[in-house]
Amino acid sequence: MVGPVSREDRLTASRRIKIGFVVLVGLSAGLITLQGDASLLAFAFATCAGLVAGAIVVWLAFPQGLGFRR
Template sequence: MSGRRTDPSALTDGADRLKIGFVLLVGCSGGTIALGADAALLAVGAATAVGLLAGGLLLWYVHWLVR
């Protein structure tokens, strides 16, 4: 045996974590940029929400491209 895992759920878990991390990275970057621009708290929240939406759309697009 090579010691490699053949459990497909382990691969799915890692891929799901990577997808969630990607969306969070894009979303938090929008909020961070808004904080750097001294925006109001509402604007920071809106920038984070829009960033999360953009991250989700980017993830969907990349997934669509690779299928």
């Protein structure tokens, strides 16, 4: 039988999901700019802006904090 999930495992999984979501939003913003034949600078700016937007969305969706720290 499998026992209950420990608090440490739950926090690790939550942290990975949050980081993955932030990266997904950031890369999505960058890839959208590449479809419009943007320059490398525009791609980098859009990716950074997407990462910030993703962090804000995670912060709003999980009011207890980003949970990146232990």
